[in-house]
Amino acid sequence: MSVSTEAAAHGHDEHAAHPEYMRHQFDDMDQQNDAASLGMWLFLLTEVMFFGGFFLGYSIYRSEYYESFVIGSQNLDVFLGGLNTVALITSSVTMAFAVRAAQLGKKNHVLIFLVLTLVLGLVFMVNKYIEYSHKLHDGLIPGYNFLWTGLGDGQTIQLFYGFYFCMTGTHGLHVLIGLVLIVWLLIRVWQDKFTTEYYAPIENFGLYWHFVDLVWIFLFPLLYLIGGLAV
Amino acid sequence: MSTIAQQGAAEHRMPRDHFLNAAYTIKSWLLTMDHKRVGLLYLISITFFFLIGGTFASLIRLELATPEADLMEADQYNVAFSMHGIVMIFFFLIPSIPAVFGNFIMPLMIGAKDVAFPKLNLMSWYLFIFGGTFGVLTTLLGGVDTGWTFYTPFSSTYSNSNVILAGMAAFIAGFSSILTGLNFMVTIHKMRAPGITWFKMPLFVWGMYATSLIMVLGTPVIAITLALMMVERGLHIGIFDPALGGDPVLFQHLFWFYSHPAVYIMILPGMGVISEVIAAFSRKRIFGYEFIAMSSVSIAVLGFFVWGHHLFVSGQSIYAGMVFSFITMLVAVPSAIKVFNWMATIYRGSVSYDAPMLYALGFIGLFSVGGLTGVFLAIMGLDIHMHDTYFVVAHFHYVMVGGAVTAFMAALHFWWPKISGRMYPEGWSRLAAFLIFAGFNLTFFPQFIVGYLGMPRRYHVYPEEWQLLNIMSSAGATILAAAFIVPAIYLAWSLKNGKISGPNPWRATGLEWILSSPPPEHNFPTTPIVEEEPYDYGEVIDNPVHEEEHEKEREHA
Amino acid sequence: MTEHAEHDHQADGGHHAEGGHGDHHGPHIATSANYLTIFTALLVLTALTVWAATLEMGFLNTPVAMFIASVKAILVILYFMHLKFSPGQTKLAAAAAIFWLLILLIITFFDYIGRTWQDNPAGW
Numbered sequence: 001m002s003v004s005t006e007a008a009a010h011g012h013d014e015h016a017a018h019p020e021y022m023r024h025q026f027d028d029m030d031q032q033n034d035a036a037s038l039g040m041w042l043f044l045l046t047e048v049m050f051f052g053g054f055f056l057g058y059s060i061y062r063s064e065y066y067e068s069f070v071i072g073s074q075n076l077d078v079f080l081g082g083l084n085t086v087a088l089i090t091s092s093v094t095m096a097f098a099v100r101a102a103q104l105g106k107k108n109h110v111l112i113f114l115v116l117t118l119v120l121g122l123v124f125m126v127n128k129y130i131e132y133s134h135k136l137h138d139g140l141i142p143g144y145n146f147l148w149t150g151l152g153d154g155q156t157i158q159l160f161y162g163f164y165f166c167m168t169g170t171h172g173l174h175v176l177i178g179l180v181l182i183v184w185l186l187i188r189v190w191q192d193k194f195t196t197e198y199y200a201p202i203e204n205f206g207l208y209w210h211f212v213d214l215v216w217i218f219l220f221p222l223l224y225l226i227g228g229l230a231v
Numbered sequence: 232m233s234t235i236a237q238q239g240a241a242e243h244r245m246p247r248d249h250f251l252n253a254a255y256t257i258k259s260w261l262l263t264m265d266h267k268r269v270g271l272l273y274l275i276s277i278t279f280f281f282l283i284g285g286t287f288a289s290l291i292r293l294e295l296a297t298p299e300a301d302l303m304e305a306d307q308y309n310v311a312f313s314m315h316g317i318v319m320i321f322f323f324l325i326p327s328i329p330a331v332f333g334n335f336i337m338p339l340m341i342g343a344k345d346v347a348f349p350k351l352n353l354m355s356w357y358l359f360i361f362g363g364t365f366g367v368l369t370t371l372l373g374g375v376d377t378g379w380t381f382y383t384p385f386s387s388t389y390s391n392s393n394v395i396l397a398g399m400a401a402f403i404a405g406f407s408s409i410l411t412g413l414n415f416m417v418t419i420h421k422m423r424a425p426g427i428t429w430f431k432m433p434l435f436v437w438g439m440y441a442t443s444l445i446m447v448l449g450t451p452v453i454a455i456t457l458a459l460m461m462v463e464r465g466l467h468i469g470i471f472d473p474a475l476g477g478d479p480v481l482f483q484h485l486f487w488f489y490s491h492p493a494v495y496i497m498i499l500p501g502m503g504v505i506s507e508v509i510a511a512f513s514r515k516r517i518f519g520y521e522f523i524a525m526s527s528v529s530i531a532v533l534g535f536f537v538w539g540h541h542l543f544v545s546g547q548s549i550y551a552g553m554v555f556s557f558i559t560m561l562v563a564v565p566s567a568i569k570v571f572n573w574m575a576t577i578y579r580g581s582v583s584y585d586a587p588m589l590y591a592l593g594f595i596g597l598f599s600v601g602g603l604t605g606v607f608l609a610i611m612g613l614d615i616h617m618h619d620t621y622f623v624v625a626h627f628h629y630v631m632v633g634g635a636v637t638a639f640m641a642a643l644h645f646w647w648p649k650i651s652g653r654m655y656p657e658g659w660s661r662l663a664a665f666l667i668f669a670g671f672n673l674t675f676f677p678q679f680i681v682g683y684l685g686m687p688r689r690y691h692v693y694p695e696e697w698q699l700l701n702i703m704s705s706a707g708a709t710i711l712a713a714a715f716i717v718p719a720i721y722l723a724w725s726l727k728n729g730k731i732s733g734p735n736p737w738r739a740t741g742l743e744w745i746l747s748s749p750p751p752e753h754n755f756p757t758t759p760i761v762e763e764e765p766y767d768y769g770e771v772i773d774n775p776v777h778e779e780e781h782e783k784e785r786e787h788a
Numbered sequence: 789m790t791e792h793a794e795h796d797h798q799a800d801g802g803h804h805a806e807g808g809h810g811d812h813h814g815p816h817i818a819t820s821a822n823y824l825t826i827f828t829a830l831l832v833l834t835a836l837t838v839w840a841a842t843l844e845m846g847f848l849n850t851p852v853a854m855f856i857a858s859v860k861a862i863l864v865i866l867y868f869m870h871l872k873f874s875p876g877q878t879k880l881a882a883a884a885a886i887f888w889l890l891i892l893l894i895i896t897f898f899d900y901i902g903r904t905w906q907d908n909p910a911g912w
Contacts, residue, residue, distance in 0.1 A: 025345035025422070027758060034875070035347045035421040041881040042413045046451045048885040052892050053455030053485055057470065059893065060481055060900060078838070085834050093827040096818075096868045103817045143466035155469060156476045162468035166459070203815075210868045217860045220834075221853035225841040228849055420877060448888045484896045535891055539899065548902025551895075 021198045033200050040204040044211050051215055054170065058163045058222065065156040070227030072160030075140070075150075077131060081224040084127050085216060091120035092213040099206040102189075102199040110189050110202065117209065118182045121175055128172050141165070164223055171219060174212045181205055235512065235583045235737050243733030245652055246747035253752040264349035267750060270335030271650070272356050273326060278719075280322035280363065283370065285712065287315035292674075292708040298695045308691035309376035310392065314369070316379030321401045322363055324635055325408055325493060328500035329446075330359070332642045333415060333439045335650060339743035339750060340433045342424025342759045347417040355410040362403030369396040378689065380490070383471035383482040387463040394464055398457045405454045408496075412446025415439050424742070426761035430521060433741055433765050437524040438503020441531035445492045445499075448535070453489035456482065480546050487538035495534040497631055498598070499527055501638025502569055505591045508641050509573050510766045511739040512588035513580025517766045519572040526565035533562050543614045552611055559609035566602050570595060585737070586660035590641035593668045597633025601626060604679065619689070622682030625675045633671055640667065640718070647722065648736045652748040653729030659721045666714035673707025740767050816873035826867045833860050 019029075026032040062069045094116040101109035139147030142162040148154030185205055188194065194202060250267050253259070260268060290311045294302045303311065338346055346352050369375055375397035377386040386394050419440050423432070459470055460482065469475025471482040502523075510517040517523065539547055539555030573595055582588070604626040608614050617623060644664075648654055677700040682688075686697050693701065735744040742759060743750075837856040845852060866872040871882055 023349075025343065025347065025349060031421055035417050037874075038420055038877060038881065039348060039413060039417045041878050042416055042447055045881055045885040045888075046409050046413070046447055048889055049448055049892070050451035050455050052889045053452050053459070055889075056485065056893055056896055057459065057481060060478065060896070061476075063900070064478075065476065082834070082838055086831065089827070089830045089834065092864065092868055093823055093830075096823050097820070100817060100820070100823070103815050142468045159469050159476055162462075162466075162470060166462065207869055210864050213868075214861050214864055217864070218854075218857050221837055221841070221857055225837065225853055226850075228844065229838070229841045448884070452892065480899075481896075484899065488892055488896075535888065536895065539895070542899075546903075548899050548905065550902035550905060551899035554898070 019195075019198070021193070021195075029197055033198075036200045036204055037207075040207050044207060047211060051167075051170070054163065054167050055218075055222075058167065061156075061159055061163065062226070065153070065159065066227075068153050068156035069160045071150070071152040072157045072164070073224060073226035076164070076224050077134070078224050078229060080127050080131050081220055084124050085220045087120050087123045087127070088213045088216050091117045091124070092210050094120065095206050095209045099199075099203050102194060102202045103196065105196040107189060107192070110194075111186065114182055114186050114189065118179060118186070121179045121182070124175055125172065125179070128168065128175075135161070135165075167219055167223070171212065171215050174215070178205075178209055178212055181208075235585055243731045245731055246749070246751070248751060249652065249747060249749040250752045251652075251749050262353070264345070264353060265752065266334050266338050266346045266349065266352060267650075269349075269352050269356055270331050270333075273330040273334060273359070276356070276360060276363065277323050277326055277331065280318050280366070283367070284315055284319035284323055285715070287311050287318065288708065289712060291315060292705040294691050295693070295701050296705040298693050298698050298701075300691050303691055305691055306376060309378075309689070310374035312689055313376050313378050313397075314374045317375070317397055317401065318366060318370075319631075320379055320493070320497075321404045322359075322366055324497040324631060325404075326359060326411075327497070327635065327639050328504060328642055329415070329439060329442050329496070330355075330411055332435075332504070332646060333411070333442075333500065336646055336743055337415065337436055337439050338418060338422065339746065339754055340436055340741055341419065341422060341427055342742050342755060342761065343418060343422035344754055344758075346414050347422055348414050351410055352414055355407045355414070358407035358410070359404055362400050362405075362407060365396055365400035365403060369393045369400060372396065380486060381457065381460055382486075383460060383463065383479045384473065384477075387460050387471055388467070388474075395461050398461045402454055402457045402461075405450045405457075408446050409450045409454075412443035412450070415443040416447060419443075424755075424759050424761060430524065431761065431763075431765055432524075434506035434517065434520070434523050434527075435500075435503035437527050438499050438501075438506070441527040442496050442499045444528070444531045445496050445534065449489040449492045449496075452485060453493075456485040456489070459485075480542065483542050483545055484538070487541045488535070491538040491541065492531070492534040494627070494630065495530055497635040498638075499530060501594065501598075501635045501642075502527065504638045504642040504645070505573065505594050506569075507739075507741070508587045508591040508645050509576050510768065511645070511737050512585060512591070513577050513582050514768045515576055515580040515766075516764070516768055517572070518575035518578075519568070520765070522568050523572050526568045529565045530562060533558065533565070537562060540609055540614070543611050544618050556609050556611045560606055563602060563606050566598075570599055570602075584661070585644075585657070586655075586664050587641045587645035587737075589661055589664035589668075590637050590644065593664065594634060594637045594641060597629055597637060597668075597671065601629030601631075601633055604629065617682065619687055620682040621678040621686045621688055624688050625678035625682055628675045628678070632675070637667070637671075640664070643718070643722075645737070646743075647725070648732035649743060649746075649748045649750070651726055651729070652732055653725045654732045654736060655718075655721050655725040655729055659717060663714055663717040663721075666710060666717065670707050670710030670712075670714050674704050674711055675707070677701070677703040677707075740765065816870050818867065818870075822867065826863050829863060830860055833863075 022029055022032060026035065094113045098110050098113035098117060101107075101113055135141060139145060140161050142158050142165060146154070146158045146161070148157050182205070185202060188201065250265055260272065263269060263272075290303070291308070294300070294308055294311070300308075334346070334352065338344075372393050374392060375390070375394055376392045377390050377394060377397075381394070381398065381401075386398075419432070419436060462468065463470045463472065463477075467475065469477045471477045471479050473479060506517055506523055537555055537559040539551055540559045543552050543556075573591075604622070608617055608623060608626060644655070644660060681697050681700040681704075684697065686693055732748050734747050736748075737744075740763075742761065745759075746754065833856050837853055840852050840856065841849065843849075865882065871879060
């Protein structure tokens with residue numbers, strides 16, 4: 001096998017010129033950025049499949065026990081759910097603006113938009129906390145203490161709440177992880193770790209955050225709006 | 232029989248600096264960012280789990296030597312086969328070739344400095360060990376008795392064993408697998424050296440790509456399935472419990488959506504290894520390169536459409552069963568394409584029978600038997616008779632041990648000189664290959680017969696008329712166990728005393744062979760530029776003078 | 789895709805010295821107006837989905853809600869996540885996610901629907 005060993009353009013001797021944020025295994029920043037972006041998309045792909053299991057189980061039981069799912073759903077607070085939808089969508093757009101500011105190298109704008117995203121994420125979590133504590137108060141946490149006094153089949157209504165808590169809980173966990181990551185990003189931005197050439201962590205976190213928003217876009221109608229709203 | 236190892240007369244010296252002597256501290260191993268060292272960490276870990284799984288296998292065969300329950304009671308036997316399955320599948324077979332040789336060899340093959348995300352790579356190993364700790368803990372606390380499939384509602388409601396611990400073990404090991412797959416996909420996409428286009432990649436890399444595809448797409452589903460099973464066990468919401476409105480068949484759908492493709496996680500890397508070995512020891516360009524490469528990808532994709540053949544007798548609709556049955560038989564097509572192409576590569580090659588080639592030849596035969604009996608089982612009518620009998624057990628052991636483990640041994644013997652810089656003793660290695668082949672067949676062929684006669688799996692007692700076949704099987708298992716100890720001894724021995732192999736003892740093509748053995752800490756001083764086709768063995772036979780020039784060139788490099 | 793990979797490792801020295809991000813996929817920087825338009829569309833669609841839920845559409849309620857959610861999702865993916873301006877392999881990854889999710893959902897549902905045919909052969 002004849003392999004030319006002549007130095008490719010980005011050979012060893014260039015090593016000294018590499019900026020600190022460039023990892024040793026890459027030849028140049030384009031390769032590093034492309035790899036990071038592809039890696040993030042593949043990670044989101046695994047997330048889609050992860051939530052896919054929930055969506056499958058949810059859909060099967062929803063078609064089987066439609067009546068119970070309607071009753072369970074109408075017991076949820078559409079106002080809080082809708083408010084959360086708006087909060088997440090808004091946080092998604094502020095995140096997009098944060099990435100844009102990073103592309104343009106405007107540090108202060110990045111900080112402002114990241115803080116806005118953080119605040120909106122917190123709003124989401126606070127709302128979720130209010131909703132969860134109402135359910136706890138009403139005895140609607142699935143498990144041994146589940147208590148259904150209204151009309152309908154308590155057992156399959158519990159199934160609805162089982163999926164409600166599994167799905168929103170997993171989603172909420174993703175939001176929470178996102179919030180921690182925003183704080184980490186804020187520190188890194190503050191320390192001037194990013195440049196217009198190297199802002200991949202902000203961009204890829206943006207992808208994650210938009211994905212979290214996407215999941216909620218589907219969760220909202222699926223959980224809160226089954227069987228129509230009584231006006 | 233002539234072997235390549237005998238022909239290499241030149242004396243070689245160990246390279247002065249290589250990745251093994253770059254640093255000796257424990258920290259330099261446990262915090263390593265070097266894909267080669269991570270590969271070796273995996274090699275050590277999966278060997279440990281292979282021992283645990285093998286111990287449970289020995290217990291099973293010991294119990295089944297007699298028709299009565301003399302060694303174990305039913306409950307203990309349930310634990311033995313469950314732990315055997317869980318440990319072997321999640322902690323040996325799935326990480327085996329990808330995590331060890333995928334990590335060690337694949338970046339070398341494509342001329343990369345490392346995998347795309349070295350930290351993530353190390354983290355995968357830590358996740359694997361974390362999951363493995365749960366696995367060991369499960370074993371120490373008395374095991375789990377659900378079978379490796381964790382079928383509900385037994386696992387979620389009735390079992391009294393450590394279901395949640397075992398579930399956590401598989402759940403965490405799953406994330407290790409996801410991250411490895413993700414890392415490999417990005418590496419193969421973005422880290423190839425100039426000139427290595429998609430259709431110039433070695434076939435092992437294609438195998439790793441197809442495997443990673445399954446790891447990335449399938450594993451998250453098993454994670455969520457096990458999580459739901461554990462939630463159900465903890466809270467009894469009724470997700471999978473028919474008494475509470477749930478559907479146990481849904482669990483089986485979710486479980487096999489991953490776990491059937493997982494079979495291809497185990498076999499596809501093996502097929503990649505065999506493609507490398509067959510070409511190297513036939514001294515011929517591989518026949519039908521594009522077909523072998525594409526059949527790997529099509530097996531990976533088709534593998535996602537066939538999971539329902541595990542549910543033929545579970546209450547799945549007949550119409551779904553018919554579709555699944557048909558698509559399952561289709562998987563035989565790309566598998567057969569591979570086998571024919573390997574045969575065509577060997578045909579009129581100048582074949583030498585070194586240990587890796589012996590394993591590769593064994594693989595072709597055993598995998599064919601395993602694959603073809605799979606077609607039997609894909610037929611719905613026949614499956615009703617064979618379902619949950621030893622026929623199924625024999626079938627999947629032919630694929631997983633005869634296929635995946637044999638390929639693992641082939642890979643180990645093929646790349647051992649590259650990893651350690653030394654050769655193992657030839658005679659012993661060939662003897663071990665024969666013993667494994669013989670022991671394996673004696674263990675599992677009788678199981679086809681006893682299964683066809685109707686012996687169900689997962690029972691510790693059986694009618695007396697099946698004892699002869701079971702004794703044959705247990706005797707074979709004894710030979711197999713002994714045969715696995717032989718390589719362990721001579722490979723360990725070779726680390727100090729083996730003949731120094733030189734960079735390319737097999738005179739094989741491929742970027743990994745132009746590096747010194749063991750490879751240097753930083754793979755390639757300069758990014759290599761590849762102009763040749765892969766498996767360019769043609770000129771080697773035709774023009775021995777040219778070959779010598781090559782040898783010089785290599786030494787220069 | 790092959791060519792793409794080669795391009796990434798392009799071995800001509802001048803490529804980087806000359807112009808930082810060369811001809812191939814420099815970062816796409818969207819305009820603020822673009823983001824605000826998408827944002828408005830998402831808010832309108834959210835309102836629309838709540839309003840649609842108040843209508844009596846029988847079995848159509850769910851498909852309508854899912855359709856609106858999908859439109860929102862596509863807007864987010866194409867514009868906020870820049871998929872529209874991403875290299876082919878990224879699009880492939882996104883397509884694969886949707887494709888495999890559909891395999892999981894559709895084939896499993898096929899079993900559940902098939903079971904009702906079995907109970908009622910006349911319906912087949």
